[in-house]
Amino acid sequence: xxxxxxxxxxxxxxxxxxxxxxxxxxxxxxxxxxxxxxxxxxxxxxxxxxxxxxxxxxxxxxxxxxxxxxxxxxxxxxxxxxxxxxxxxxxxxxxxxxxxxxxxxxxxxxxxxxxxxxxxxxxxxxxxxxxxxxxxxxxxxxxxxxxxxxxxxxxxxxxxxxxxxxxxxxxxxxxxxxxxxxxxxxxxxxxxxxxxxxxxxxxxxxxxxxxxxxxxxxxxxxxxxxxxxxxxxxxxxxxxxxxxxxxxxxxxxxxxxxxxxxxxxxxxxxxxxxxxxxxxxxxxxxxxxxxxxxxxxxxxxxxxxxxxxxxxxxxxxxxx
Numbered sequence: 001x002x003x004x005x006x007x008x009x010x011x012x013x014x015x016x017x018x019x020x021x022x023x024x025x026x027x028x029x030x031x032x033x034x035x036x037x038x039x040x041x042x043x044x045x046x047x048x049x050x051x052x053x054x055x056x057x058x059x060x061x062x063x064x065x066x067x068x069x070x071x072x073x074x075x076x077x078x079x080x081x082x083x084x085x086x087x088x089x090x091x092x093x094x095x096x097x098x099x100x101x102x103x104x105x106x107x108x109x110x111x112x113x114x115x116x117x118x119x120x121x122x123x124x125x126x127x128x129x130x131x132x133x134x135x136x137x138x139x140x141x142x143x144x145x146x147x148x149x150x151x152x153x154x155x156x157x158x159x160x161x162x163x164x165x166x167x168x169x170x171x172x173x174x175x176x177x178x179x180x181x182x183x184x185x186x187x188x189x190x191x192x193x194x195x196x197x198x199x200x201x202x203x204x205x206x207x208x209x210x211x212x213x214x215x216x217x218x219x220x221x222x223x224x225x226x227x228x229x230x231x232x233x234x235x236x237x238x239x240x241x242x243x244x245x246x247x248x249x250x251x252x253x254x255x256x257x258x259x260x261x262x263x264x265x266x267x268x269x270x271x272x273x274x275x276x277x278x279x280x281x282x283x284x285x286x287x288x289x290x291x292x293x294x295x296x297x298x299x300x301x302x303x304x305x306x307x308x309x310x311x312x313x314x315x316x317x318x319x320x
Contacts, residue, residue, distance in 0.1 A: 034090030036075025084257030099160030118251035124223035158182035159320030
C-alpha cells in the first residue's frame, strides 16, 4: 500500500514537472488565431498583416482560422471555449462581441475572455453620395428628416452592430425617424448607397475612405470624441450637438484561464509588432494605418467593460 501511495505521489510530481516544462518551452507548436469573419474583410486583413510581422518576434507561426457567421458570434464562442493553453487566441470585434452577450444570444460572457491588446479602432461616420442635393451637412440632413418623417433610409450592418446602435442614438437625440436597412457587411452598405437604394450610410471610416478619396461619397460627420487627424475637415457629431460616439475596435484576446506567463509573452510580441517600422510602413499603404489604435491589456479591458455598460443601457431602451 505504501509503495502504491509513493508511486502515485511520484506520478503526480512528474506530471507537474512535465506541465511546468511545457509552459516553460511555450510555444512548441503554431498558435491558431480565430477570426470571426470572412477572409478578405477588415479584421481578416489586419490579422494576416499582424501575423506576418509577428514571425519576427515569435518562434512559431500564427495561423489564421476564419470562423464566420452570426455577426461574429460563432467565432467568438469558438474562442471563448477553446482550451486555455495559449495555442488558440483570436480577434474580438466591438460592439458585436458585447451586443450578442447583452441581447442573450451568446453562450459566452465578457469574463470568458482575457484581453491581450487592441489593434485598431475604426470610428463610425455618416456618409452620403457626393451628388446628394437634398442635404450636404448633418444639420441639413436633420432638417430634411424632420420635414419628411420616415422617408429617409440608412444602410447599417443590422441590429446589435455599431452602425445600427449609432443610428438609434442619432435618431433619439435628433428627434428624427429613419428606416434602418440592414446588410451583412460593408460591401452591401456601400453598394446600396452608391446605387441610390438608401439615402445615407452609417459605416466606419476605413470602409469609405477610398470612396471619399475618389470623390464618390462625402463623410458628413464622424462619431469620435474629437476630429481625426486624417479627416481634419470632417466635424464630429459631438461638436454638432449630438453625443454619438461609436466605433468598431478589433483587438486580440485569449480564452480566460491562459497562464499569465503565456499572456505576458503574447502581449510583448504584439506590442513589438505595432512599433515595427516595416509594419507601420505596410500599414501606411492601406487603410489600416488611419485606424491603428494600440491599447495594452489593461486599457483594452477597461474599454470593453465601459462599452458593455453603455450597450446594456441602450438595450434596455431599444432591445434588438
